[in-house]
Amino acid sequence: MPSRKKATGLKACRDCKFLNKQSATECENCGSKRFAEVWDGLIILYNVESSQVAQSLSIKKPGRYALKLY
Ligand SMILES: [Zn+2]
Numbered sequence: 407m408p409s410r411k412k413a414t415g416l417k418a419c420r421d422c423k424f425l426n427k428q429s430a431t432e433c434e435n436c437g438s439k440r441f442a443e444v445w446d447g448l449i450i451l452y453n454v455e456s457s458q459v460a461q462s463l464s465i466k467k468p469g470r471y472a473l474k475l476y
Contacts, residue, residue: 418445418472423463425470435467447473 416425420442424435432439449471454460465471 416470417441417443418475420475422465423471423473423475424467425472435469442472442475444476445472445474446476449473 415428417428417430418425418441419433419436419438420440421438422433422436423445424433425445425448426434426441430441433441449459450469451457451460451465451471452468454465454468457465459465463471
């Protein structure tokens with residue numbers, strides 16, 4: 407069963423999982439230059455201060471995040 411998929415136009419930061427534009431050279435969230443082109447699971451966080459998901463993932467900036475990187 408194939409579980410990997412590639413979303414068009416976004417790549418995930420390997421350090422914070424923030425989803426950046428394909429054209430980005432460094433992560434908008436943490437400045438890392440290491441990206442995963444293939445990732446799975448998408449969460450969108452608006453209110454990071456009150457989100458338990460954000461806290462459990464150590465997310466500080468609102469945005470779109472991948473759950474799993476390959
Ligand atoms: Zn990052």
